[in-house]
Amino acid sequence: MSKYVGAVDQGTTSTRFIIFDRKGNIAGVAQKEHKQIYERPGWVAHDPMEVWHNTREVIAGALAGSGIFGADLAAIGVTNQRETVVVWDRHTGRPFYNAVVWQCTRTDAMCRKLIAQGGQDRFRAKTGLPVATYFSGPKIQWILENVPQAKAAALKGDALFGTMDTWVIWNLTGGPRGGAHVTDVTNASRTLLMDINTLAWDDEILGILQIPPSGLPRIVPSSDSNAWGHTLIDGPLGAKVPVCGDLGDQQAALFGQACFEPGEAKNTYGTGCFLLLNTGTTPTMSTHGLLTTLAYQVGDEKPVYALEGSIANAGSLVQWVRDNLGLIKEAGDIEALAAAVPDNGGVYFVPAFSGLFAPYWRSDARGVVAGLTAYANKHHVARAVLEATAYQTGDIVAAMNLDSGVALTRLKVDGGMIENDLLMQFQSDILNVPVIRPRVAETTALGAAYAAGLAVGYWSDMSDLKANWEIHGAWSPDMARKDRDRACAAWKKAVERTLNWVDQ
Ligand SMILES: Nc1ncnc2c1ncn2[C@@H]1O[C@H](COP(=O)(O)OP(=O)(O)O)[C@@H](O)[C@H]1O
Numbered sequence: 311m312s313k314y315v316g317a318v319d320q321g322t323t324s325t326r327f328i329i330f331d332r333k334g335n336i337a338g339v340a341q342k343e344h345k346q347i348y349e350r351p352g353w354v355a356h357d358p359m360e361v362w363h364n365t366r367e368v369i370a371g372a373l374a375g376s377g378i379f380g381a382d383l384a385a386i387g388v389t390n391q392r393e394t395v396v397v398w399d400r401h402t403g404r405p406f407y408n409a410v411v412w413q414c415t416r417t418d419a420m421c422r423k424l425i426a427q428g429g430q431d432r433f434r435a436k437t438g439l440p441v442a443t444y445f446s447g448p449k450i451q452w453i454l455e456n457v458p459q460a461k462a463a464a465l466k467g468d469a470l471f472g473t474m475d476t477w478v479i480w481n482l483t484g485g486p487r488g489g490a491h492v493t494d495v496t497n498a499s500r501t502l503l504m505d506i507n508t509l510a511w512d513d514e515i516l517g518i519l520q521i522p523p524s525g526l527p528r529i530v531p532s533s534d535s536n537a538w539g540h541t542l543i544d545g546p547l548g549a550k551v552p553v554c555g556d557l558g559d560q561q562a563a564l565f566g567q568a569c570f571e572p573g574e575a576k577n578t579y580g581t582g583c584f585l586l587l588n589t590g591t592t593p594t595m596s597t598h599g600l601l602t603t604l605a606y607q608v609g610d611e612k613p614v615y616a617l618e619g620s621i622a623n624a625g626s627l628v629q630w631v632r633d634n635l636g637l638i639k640e641a642g643d644i645e646a647l648a649a650a651v652p653d654n655g656g657v658y659f660v661p662a663f664s665g666l667f668a669p670y671w672r673s674d675a676r677g678v679v680a681g682l683t684a685y686a687n688k689h690h691v692a693r694a695v696l697e698a699t700a701y702q703t704g705d706i707v708a709a710m711n712l713d714s715g716v717a718l719t720r721l722k723v724d725g726g727m728i729e730n731d732l733l734m735q736f737q738s739d740i741l742n743v744p745v746i747r748p749r750v751a752e753t754t755a756l757g758a759a760y761a762a763g764l765a766v767g768y769w770s771d772m773s774d775l776k777a778n779w780e781i782h783g784a785w786s787p788d789m790a791r792k793d794r795d796r797a798c799a800a801w802k803k804a805v806e807r808t809l810n811w812v813d814q
C-alpha cells in the first residue's frame with residue numbers, strides 16, 4: 311500500500327509540490343517562484359515553459375528532500391491559479407504565447423464591447439459569471455486574435471487551449487507523447503465558456519468569442535477514479551503514478567478545509583482573497599455581485615456548487631507597501647507597524663489597483679487613501695492596509711447573506727496573511743463571528759491531494775477527510791456594534807470615492 315499522495319500547487323507567484331500522509335500531515339515540500347512579466351501597465355503574464363520546468367524541479371526537490379520515492383505515491387493531484395490561460399502546439403508542446411494571467415486587464419476593451427452589446431450579465435444564467443477581464447474565455451480569444459501562429463494552428467486543429475491545471479497535467483502525463491488534455495469542472499467554471507448546469511462547453515458563447523471547440527480540453531470530475539493519465543518513468547517522479555485529482559486553488563482550499571456541507575465557508579488570504587460558501591448540489595444565482603461556481607465533483611456524484619466572493623488585492627497590498635513605499639522589509643513586519651497605534655486614525659485604504667472585483671465589478675475604479683489628516687502617520691496607514699482586507703471580506707459576507715440567506719456562524723481561514731493576528735482579530739470583529747485556523751494550513755495542496763487520494767481509495771470517503779480537519783487557533787469577536795457600524799459606514803464612503811476614476 312502506498313504511503314503518500316502528492317499535489318502540485320501551481321500558484322500565481324510560485325509552484326509547490328507537497329507530499330501528504332494519511333493524516334494530512336506534510337511529509338515533503340519544495341517551492342519555486344517564477345517571473346511576473348509586466349509588458350504594459352495592467353498586463354500580467356507568465357512563461358509557461360518556466361512554470362513547467364519549475365514544476366519538474368519542485369517535484370524532484372520534494373522527493374529528494376524527504377527521501378520519498380515517486381513509487382511511494384498512490385496518486386497525484388493538481389491545483390492551480392485559476393483563469394490563467396495557455397495556448398500551445400499539440401505536436402511540439404511549445405506555447406504560442408505567454409500565459410495570460412487572471413489579474414491581466416488586456417481584455418478590457420473586448421469585455422467592454424461584450425458588455426455594450428449584451429450587458430455585463432449576458433452570460434450569467436449559463437456560466438454564473440459576469441463579463442470581466444478576470445475570466446479565461448476572452449483571454450483565449452485575445453491570444454487567437456493577436457498571435458497569428460496561434461490562430462493558424464487553432465484553425466487547423468493543432469492548437470490546444472487550457473488553464474494552468476490543463477497545461478501541467480498534459481505535461482505530467484506525457485505532453486506531445488499522448489498527454490491527457492483535461493480540465494476539471496471547477497476550473498472550467500472560471501472560463502466563461504462552460505454551462506454550469508450541463509457541465510459542457512457552451513457552443514453559443516464559443517461562437518460569440520470565436521473560440522474553436524477543437525482546442526478545448528475534456529471536462530472531467532475533480533476526483534476521478536478513471537485516471538486521466540500517469541506520470542512517466544522518465545519524468546520527475548521516476549515512476550508511473552496516476553493523475554486523478556484536479557481543482558482550482560480556491561475550490562481546493564474549500565475541499566482541504568473539509569467544507570462539505572451547505573452553509574460552510576472558507577476564506578483564503580493570499581495575493582488576493584477568495585471566500586467560497588458551499589451551497590449544495592444546485593447552483594445559487596447571485597444578484598449581489600458574487601460568482602456562482604463549481605465547488606467540486608467527486609466521481610459520478612452530483613456536482614457541488616459554491617458562491618464565491620473574489621477580492622483582487624489583499625496580500626498584494628502588503629507587498630506594495632513593502633516594495634513601492636519601502637515602509638517594511640518583509641510582509642510580516644506590517645503587523646508591528648500597525649500595532650503601534652490603537653486604531654486607524656480615520657484612515658481607509660481601498661486597493662482598487664486594477665478596478666474592484668466582487669461585489670462591485672468596477673473596472674473604472676482606482677485605489678484611494680481616504681480620511682487623511684495631519685494627525686495620520688505611517689502606523690495608521692499600515693493599519694488601514696490590513697483593515698482593507700477585512701472590510702473587503704465584510705462586503706462579500708454581506709452579499710453572500712443577501713444571495714443565500716446564510717448567516718455565517720464561523721469562518722474557516724487559510725493563506726499567508728493568517729499569520730497576522732491583528733488582521734485576524736479585526737476580521738473577527740468586523741464579521742462578528744469567530745475566525746478559525748485549521749491544523750494543516752496548506753489547505754490548497756491538501757485539497758488536491760484529497761481529490762487524488764479519494765479517487766484511488768487512499769482515503770476511503772469524505773468522512774476520512776473530515777476526521778483530519780482540526781482547529782489550531784481561533785479569534786473571537788470583541789467589538790461593540792456601534793463601533794463596527796461606524797467603521798463599516800466609513801469604509802463604504804471610501805469605496806465610493808474609488809468609482810468613476812478611469813474615463814471609459
Ligand atoms: N504576516 C503577514 N501579514 C500580512 N500579510 C502577509 C503576511 N505574510 C504574508 N503576507 C502576504 O500574503 C501573501 C502570500 O500568501 P500566499 O498564501 O503564499 O499567497 P499566494 O498563494 O497568493 O501566492 C503575500 O501577498 C504577502 O504580502
Ligand SMILES: O=P(O)(O)OC[C@H](O)CO
Nearest residue numbers: 321322391392412580581
Ligand atoms: O494563485 P493564487 O493563490 O493567487 O490564487 C489565484 C486565484 O485562483 C485566482 O482566481
